[in-house]
Amino acid sequence: MTASLDTRDDATADETPSAHRGPSWRDRTSSQWLWAVVLPLVVVTLAGAVRFHQLGQPERCYFDETYYYYDARDYLAVGTETSFAVHPPVGKWLIAVGVATFGVEEGSPIDAAVTEEPDGCVVREGEEDNPAARAREAEEAFARRVMSALFGTGAVAVAYFVGLRLFRRRSTALLGATLLAVDGLAVTMSRISMLDIFLQFFVLLGVLALLIDRDRLWDGAPDFVPDDPPDVPPDRDRKWLWAAGLFLGLAVATKWSGLAPLGLAWAFVAFSELAWRRRWTGSPWPDLVRGVSRAILALVLVPIVVYLTSYAGWFANFEDTRKADRCNLAATAEEQAGPDDATVPVLPGDATEPGCEGFLESFEQITGGWWEEQGEIFRFHRDLEAEHPYRAPATTWPLMTRPVAYYYESCSADREPGTECAVAEGNVAEVLGMGNPATWWPALLGYPVLLWFAFARRRWEALVIALFLFGQSVPYLLSPRPVFLFYLTPVVPFVALSLAYLADRALDSRSARWVPAAMTIVALVGFAYWSPLFLGLEIPRGLWDALIWVRPGWI
Numbered sequence: 001m002t003a004s005l006d007t008r009d010d011a012t013a014d015e016t017p018s019a020h021r022g023p024s025w026r027d028r029t030s031s032q033w034l035w036a037v038v039l040p041l042v043v044v045t046l047a048g049a050v051r052f053h054q055l056g057q058p059e060r061c062y063f064d065e066t067y068y069y070y071d072a073r074d075y076l077a078v079g080t081e082t083s084f085a086v087h088p089p090v091g092k093w094l095i096a097v098g099v100a101t102f103g104v105e106e107g108s109p110i111d112a113a114v115t116e117e118p119d120g121c122v123v124r125e126g127e128e129d130n131p132a133a134r135a136r137e138a139e140e141a142f143a144r145r146v147m148s149a150l151f152g153t154g155a156v157a158v159a160y161f162v163g164l165r166l167f168r169r170r171s172t173a174l175l176g177a178t179l180l181a182v183d184g185l186a187v188t189m190s191r192i193s194m195l196d197i198f199l200q201f202f203v204l205l206g207v208l209a210l211l212i213d214r215d216r217l218w219d220g221a222p223d224f225v226p227d228d229p230p231d232v233p234p235d236r237d238r239k240w241l242w243a244a245g246l247f248l249g250l251a252v253a254t255k256w257s258g259l260a261p262l263g264l265a266w267a268f269v270a271f272s273e274l275a276w277r278r279r280w281t282g283s284p285w286p287d288l289v290r291g292v293s294r295a296i297l298a299l300v301l302v303p304i305v306v307y308l309t310s311y312a313g314w315f316a317n318f319e320d321t322r323k324a325d326r327c328n329l330a331a332t333a334e335e336q337a338g339p340d341d342a343t344v345p346v347l348p349g350d351a352t353e354p355g356c357e358g359f360l361e362s363f364e365q366i367t368g369g370w371w372e373e374q375g376e377i378f379r380f381h382r383d384l385e386a387e388h389p390y391r392a393p394a395t396t397w398p399l400m401t402r403p404v405a406y407y408y409e410s411c412s413a414d415r416e417p418g419t420e421c422a423v424a425e426g427n428v429a430e431v432l433g434m435g436n437p438a439t440w441w442p443a444l445l446g447y448p449v450l451l452w453f454a455f456a457r458r459r460w461e462a463l464v465i466a467l468f469l470f471g472q473s474v475p476y477l478l479s480p481r482p483v484f485l486f487y488l489t490p491v492v493p494f495v496a497l498s499l500a501y502l503a504d505r506a507l508d509s510r511s512a513r514w515v516p517a518a519m520t521i522v523a524l525v526g527f528a529y530w531s532p533l534f535l536g537l538e539i540p541r542g543l544w545d546a547l548i549w550v551r552p553g554w555i
Contacts, residue, residue: 047156047181056142061121063406072096079313091195102143152190165211176500182527196489202251209244232287233280249306323369394476403434438526469494
């Protein structure tokens with residue numbers, strides 16, 4: 001048997017991957033060009049069109065943009081956050097790239113008018129509004145969201161290649177990519193400057209690298225254990241395993257929830273490695289030390305290096321971090337107290353702790369401060385208990401009974417005199433962060449079938465999809481902290497791929513070959529119907545009422 005990728009559209013999922021790699025580019029027919037190039041580009045273009053459509057609207061910050069946009073501006077100004085950050089830097093650096101590329105020029109009249117940087121987009125109690133900063137926010141609406149839209153579009157392309165590796169059929173891979181392209185949660189998270197869409201992209205890249213590594217590992221493996229098996233299996237080039245460690249390390253360096261897919265990668269590699277060794281030698285244990293050592297280097301050491309590297313700005317600009325500020329305050333307080341004063345004022349964060357002693361740039365101080373920062377991030381996530389109108393237990397996620405309304409504006413005729421409206425009278429504009437009901441609800445019927453193929457039929461494709469679908473979502477059932485539906489953003493591609501897999505299985509039955517086309521049409525119609533809520537379009541209230549199917553959950 002060989003595991004080289006077969007990308008023929010007429011290759012079925014029942015075939016073992018063959019050595020046939022398809023005709024060369026110059027020898028392809030018009031039909032092969034259509035499946036191999038044109039249709040994938042059409043799907044990615046569709047994804048980009050809906051993600052970039054009126055991306056600069058609304059102009060004001062909405063939902064958690066209030067945090068990440070100003071974190072990104074801190075990165076551009078001093079190379080690190082100047083306040084407590086509850087997530088690692090990679091996603092915020094990517095937002096900063098968009099602001100630096102498409103935002104207002106430093107020193108321009110709009111930028112120069114901002115004489116005092118606010119803490120965020122939202123004016124909090126006791127603060128005065130900052131009109132100059134709000135004007136700059138409006139000018140940079142597209143800039144702070146552009147990288148989200150770009151990575152969200154890229155995720156659709158990566159999902160297509162993941163589908164190729166799983167299904168060995170272009171039409172099924174295209175179906176999976178199309179379902180992701182028109183998923184409401186994937187679209188809304190691609191149109192806001194938050195971190196979850198970057199997490200989705202890196203997780204998909206990590207899974208793609210794992211699948212390529214698996215194909216190369218199994219390339220040339222026998223169909224059965226040889227009569228005279230070798231003592232050890234052949235050595236393989238595992239550069240794609242290292243690439244998986246890189247991409248999943250970037251996921252962790254975006255949000256700590258990237259630890260879940262990293263752990264799932266370990267399960268995937270362990271299962272594949274043991275099965276591969278048993279196929280070659282009749283036992284899963286020969287030469288296992290080398291395999292385990294390589295996996296540790298690729299899936300432990302590489303992510304750690306990536307994570308530490310993501311904090312390079314924090315290390316290099318330690319004097320601008322919150323930790324350094326507290327050290328300065330502690331030193332100042334000690335000086336002001338005087339030799340006869342036995343007390344030192346208690347400062348926020350226990351500024352007199354031993355980690356603040358010594359020179360600011362000392363290695364011990366910087367590394368100690370960073371470690372304390374990580375501890376504070378951990379305790380924040382562990383102990384967070386906050387009331388929020390859109391918190392939703394993970395048990396409600398599959399039915400989407402409580403999605404997050406990221407943005408909402410309306411204008412009623414009985415408003416107070418002089419009140420300005422962001423929309424016309426009688427209209428509503430809302431961004432509702434939910435999946436496409438036309439795919440999410442039917443998927444509930446398909447999950448038991450997917451699990452049956454994964455465990456009863458031992459189909460490795462179904463097992464991979466189920467692993468990254470349920471392995472990333474089920475842990476939230478045990479989470480004691482508040483959780484929200486958009487935490488499923490990195491899971492959405494596997495919802496789409498699960499439906500694509502079931503559609504692919506339907507092709508085995510002559511009477512069910514209509515399923516893939518029907519699934520595509522239903523998904524497109526569902527997206528078109530709910531698109532005003534996904535894109536934040538201004539619509540009459542009567543139409544908005546018709547879109548809100550679940551009350552009061554969708555309000």
